[in-house]
Amino acid sequence: MSRVVVVVFNAGQVRKVNAYVEAAVGAGAEVTVLSASGGQGWGPGRDLHPAARAVTVGPAEHRQPLVWLYLAFVEKGPGVLLRRAAGRLPGPAGRACGKGAALHAKAARTIRRRLFWPAYKVVRGQALRRLALRRLGDLGLDGAERVVVVDEAAVPFGWALARRRPGLDVTRRLDRTLYDPPAPAP
Amino acid sequence: MSADRPRLLYLAFYFPPSRASGVYRARATADHFAAAGWDVTVMRAPDRFYDEVTGSTDPALADGVDPAVTVLAPGMDFFAWETDLARYGRLRGNAPATARRLHEWKLRRVFPEVYHSWASRAVALARRLHRREPFDLVLATGNPFASFAAAWAISRLTGLPYIMDYRDSWTLDLFANADAYPPGHPAWKWERRVMARAGAAVFVNDALRDWHAERYPAAAERMMTVPNGWDPDCLDPLAAGAPGTGPLSYAYVGTLTVNQPVRCMVDGFRAMTAAGDHPDATLDLWGHLGFFTHSPARLRADFGLEFDGEGDVRYRGPVSKTAVGEAYAEADVLVFLAGGSKYVTSGKIFEYMAVGKPIVSVHEPGSAAEPMLRDYPLWFRPKRLDAEEVARAMAEAGDAARSADEETRGAARSYGAAFTRDAALRPLQERARELAGGRR
Incomplete structure (x- = not known):
């Protein structure tokens, strides 16, 4: 065979x-x-x-140092913090954090497409x-x-x-x- | 070599042992010039290209080249075709995207064909040879058209005159009858450039010459038609046999490609036999399936036909150019299958006419071969390209194969005999003499 x-x-x-x-x-x-x-x-x-x-x-x-750092500090970390804050903080602060989490998700997608991939695919x-x-x-x-x-x-x-x-x-x-x-x- | 023989540098990427469709013209050209007293040096593609990229060689063709012709094979890079990673260089192995972008940049900025590296090395080699013993003329045949660019560059560097032989068209898509490149493509700039400096531009039929004359009126006076022809050293028309008495054999001899109306030919043939005309006849297909190694499997699927060597339609396989007479000898009726527009002339039509058998056309009306066939006594053609009309024309050709007398056959052979390669190439050789005349 x-x-x-x-x-x-x-x-x-x-x-x-x-x-x-x-x-x-x-x-x-x-x-x-x-x-x-x-x-x-x-x-x-x-x-x-x-x-x-x-x-x-x-x-x-995913475990490569630069990829891990990018994921932790740009894509996942801020999103986790903002979503958690949105759930815990009352009133306008919570709503602001919720809006911030949505904005972050959008920004993270743009950063991935415009910055991360063009640079990462080279190496x-x-x-x-x-x-x-x-x-x-x-x-x-x-x-x-x-x-x-x-x-x-x-x-x-x-x-x-x-x-x-x-x-x-x-x-x-x-x-x-x-x-x-x-x-x-x- | 005698010092008073004019020296010709012939740039022919496809040259024996390649069996690409254009090599017969290239081989005949080299032989004709050698026989006419020229000292001929041919530059062709390296063997590796024929062996690994096209995968189509015929050693018998190389044996037939005049021994006085010097054949050289400048190297080239195989970037576009290389699939073996062990042969990748350091740049491509480590940074394939960068290497690809560099390759694409060269196609945009150096020459818009993957063969440009061959042309560059041909120019370098030509310069070295010219310094040692000067050439008098450069003759370049395309495709690939990088050979025209090489001739232009050699001319710029050495002042030599050059002739371009358009075996194929460059900026005209023969099959779509339209521009082959979008406006602004570098091919247009290059064609203008090489045309402006050329001593002559040669085309295989008048339709192609006229199209180019209209596009480049300043060069129109330097354009000429040199049709293809048949090769008497490969084919003895008298040995092609007398008509048989058994079931008729309709035969197509030549390379089968997706651009040809193969399906229409087969449908027409089967419609004829189903209607009771020559019901025992067979359709024999002789030749390669496509020009490249990978072509046969794809073409079998594209044609939707099962060639199994049995039944009424039989794929008989490739036949060497030097043994092509055997295929003609077995045939009673020859099927002329041609794809494309009025600009397409199949070189096979000259062999077909030379053997003097009935020819039935299976192509769109208006093919460039029609003016030559018009006076051929045993030509049969459908009014339009559909199975019913093809069946009618095939039946008539079959009747003629049975009933034509020796006088008619002799007249057909005599008519075809005039279309030899040598007869076709004579005006080109004379033009080349004129261009090189002042130099030797």
Whole structure:
């Protein structure tokens, strides 16, 4: 049975990955998907195909020092404080805190979109590379036929892997046709 | 090499062993110039491009190139096609987004084609060779059109005259009959620039020449038509066989692409047999499915056809250019399948006419091939492109395959015999002599 490892760090590629997993598993291959599921920018409803063995670096992504500080002091911390104050303070002060919590939520979304993502996505590939390299043991690379790097964020990890294991086929080609039944000879 | 032979630098990205559709013209051009006394140096794409990107080679084609022709393959970067991460450089491996943006910047600012690195290296190599032993003329064929930019740059650096051979069109979308690029795209600026300096611009049919003459009136006088033709070294028309007595074989010979009315051809053929005309006939499809490695699977799905080598429609697979006579020998009627507009001429039509068998057209009326077919004695065409009309034309062509006498067939072969590559290339070679004349 052939074994394939698929690396996807961008939630926008999940549908393509799932179609690939379905084709590969249908053809008898064993697929492991290394993803950033549950990590930054990976919202709900982006579930990976259940037939694939899933390994994720998503939770670890939240624990990186700069990401953790951003989440604690910009997104979550002020919101928690304002909501708590709105519940406890009576009268106009409480109402002001409630309004402040709503304004903060709006501001946090804007800051995430306008400031955090543009800056973070530049270094996200390198950050995830470090985390992913720690999970190499879980990927079962020894028997893997190929590693498919699906998105740009996963390239630094894939490149590092290709250098560490020169014999391993690390490719950007997510090619479902590899699992098509052979065409009849003319 | 003799010192008094004019030296031609021929920039042909697709050249044997590639089997892309344009290589036959490129190969014939190099051979024709060599036979006419030129010292020819060809610059083509590196083997890796043919092996890994197009995945389409035919070593027999390279064997047929005149040994006197020097073939060089400047390198290029494979950024647009590279999928193996082990081959990524340090920048792309660590900062893929930055590397991609740099690549896109080059496409905007250097030349709007992914082949620009090949052109740059061709220019550098040409300069070195020119210093050692001067060239007299540069001939560039497109696509890719980076070869035109390379010819322009060589001309700027060395003062050499150059000719552009538009095997394909650059800024005209042949299939949509419309501009290929939006206004302001760098391709327009580049075409204006290379056209202004060119000694001649060559097109495969009059319709294309007229379109370009209208767009670049200042260069109109320097434009000429050099049609394709058939290659006598690859095809012996007399060996293509006499008509058989068994069930008729309708054949299409050539590359099948999604731009061709394949579905209409098959439907028309089946409508003909279902109506009782030549009911035992078969439709044989000879050739590659698409030009690229990944094309066949996609095309099978796009055509919605199951080619299984059995039944009435049979996919017979690729046939080497040098063995194409065998496919023609098995055919009784040739189906001329062409996609696109009045600007499209299929090079195959010249071989079709050379073998002297009935030809049935399956394309929109107004194809650039029609003026040549008009005087061919065994040409059958539908009034419009639908299954019913195609069936009628196919039935008539089948009747002609059964009933045409040797005199008619001979007249058809004689008519087709005039369209050899050499005959077509002669005016180009003469024009090249004029341009290089003052130099040697």
